[in-house]
Amino acid sequence: MVIDLDRCTGCQACVVACRQENNVSFAGEKEAKLGRAKFWMNLISEVKGTYPDVEMRFLPIPCMQCDHPPCTIVCPVAATYKNPEGIVAQVYPRCIGVRMCISNCPYTVRYFNWHAPSWPDDYKRGRNPDVYKRRKGITEKCNFCIQRIRKAKENAKREKRRIRDGEVIPACAETCPSEAIYFGDLNEPKSRVYRLSKSRRAFRLLEDLGTEPKVYYLKEGEWNDG
């Protein structure tokens, strides 16, 4: 995944779309204050300067799907692992809720079900039937909309071809009005994300930790050379 910060307007559409696509439950105002809100995709904003010289910067943060994920090795029951595609997956029924993965994720993007998940009543009907249910006491996080990847793979298999570049679009990327999020196969030199990840503007978060995140950001403030 590549996120172009130059294009991000901070509209939070990705946050909403992700919640909708993945049935991320609502915490409610009171609980959210205690830090129980879940944001598989989280939009961080930073305000710089004072009026009238104000500058605002945004950073959308999904799970980085680290290539050397520190979160997976610490799980005592192997409930989270890096799958062959490189996605760090969470096996909900296996999770016993010890939360060591949460504490060892340097990007703090893993979320815990502190209570049984709940939604506002009229929201419930619109839940996505394609994603796995989560119960209280387990961990969840962004999985690059794995259900969409699976569907695309099945289609491709049926039609006996490889998945085309841009065929899989996660909810956040699909909804982004300024098209700031790109998704594709980083191992495929012909893919768009591969090209963008090699751009001079590309960087990753906390690269010095050696986690090798698979989410690249493109620095703002320069020409889009993607």
Next chain:
Amino acid sequence: MDSEAIARKYDRILTPMTRTGWKFWATVIPLSVIFLWSVLAFGWQYHWGLGETGMGHPVSWTLYLVNFVFFIGISHAGALVSAVLRITHAGWGTPFGRAAEAVTVFALAAGPTNILFDLGRSVRFYWVALHAQFKSPLLWDFTCIMTYFTVSLIFLYVLMVPDIGLLRERFPGRRWLYRPLSLGWTGTEKQWSILGKIIGILCVAVIPIAVSVHTVVSWVFGMQTQPMWHSTIFAPYFVVGAIYSGIAAIIVVTIALRKVYHLENYLKPYHFNNMGLLLLTFTLLWVYFTFAEHLTVGYGGGPAELAVLWSKLTGKYALLFWIMVTLCFVIPFPILIFKRTLPGLLVSSICIIIGMWIERYTIIIPSFIEPRLPYARGDYMPSWVEWSMTAGLLAGFTLAFVLFSKFFPVISIWETEKEEKEKEGHAKGE
């Protein structure tokens, strides 16, 4: 000496086991109430979810982990102290042995229970064994603690067998309990030599196991990316802290037993003086490690580490941090140098126990409040559920000890006897 004579001689140790006054009930009943209350609290948390605690994003490990490390720390007292003192033939350690070993076993029962509370799905705890993933430090913990628990239980038990043999003769009413436990002990030559061999092996085995336990407990933190956890000296630092709080716990427990059961003849000021010297050594070790750890971070730490360090030294956790330094060093240090009397030792040991609990708190929680990336910030205040569990654990621990003292002698009779004989032998030989 026959059993009758021994029993008469050690009357003071044996009488409290059968006599229960109002004081006994005045201790046991409130403790049981607190304990039952914590069971209710756990039921509440189990039903509604971990959201009933004060935890949240990103502070996901809190009081339960603090209690876990704390109790495991206390458990180091027993095995280490009594094994080391036995191996080195430090006779003054004899009256502490039994109490220390019992503290170990009960603390080891209390510590890991916290992990059960901490699990999102507590009933699935056994999956750690079923679906073990050996790369996880938590699994190392599980393995080491289980081993330690088993070995210290055996240790406590084996060292009690001759005494149980005595009790079997002494209290016919309790034969149902003592007969199977005494394993047919009659005190023959052969039995003594077997016992001696087993004790020798256990003493040697228990030391590395105990060290390994707190080492891996520290690695649960040390192997993580959280700022200020990722430290190479965490293992020895934790082990030293563990023994430190453990010795303090033994001192408190034995002083209490001495007072309640009138054991002044066996636990003499001279014994406590030596224990105080041991405690003093660990005060110095602890301060050395704490200083080294924080100074290194102060000079070599990255921005994330420094943020945590400053929150401890001058920021949000400064108050707790400096209380810890006061309780673990400033107060006990002069007392232990100049006044190793019973009240002095009691005060410093209680300070150390509280201080070491706070130490675990300030190691675990500030790192969560200031994680590596500067956006996820949270706060933490324990909820009533967590406090209830903590109180319940303490109550359970004390209760277990009180009940233990009603069924088994808290001072090893046969070892005291043996020691006396040896002393007499020396006197004659000279």
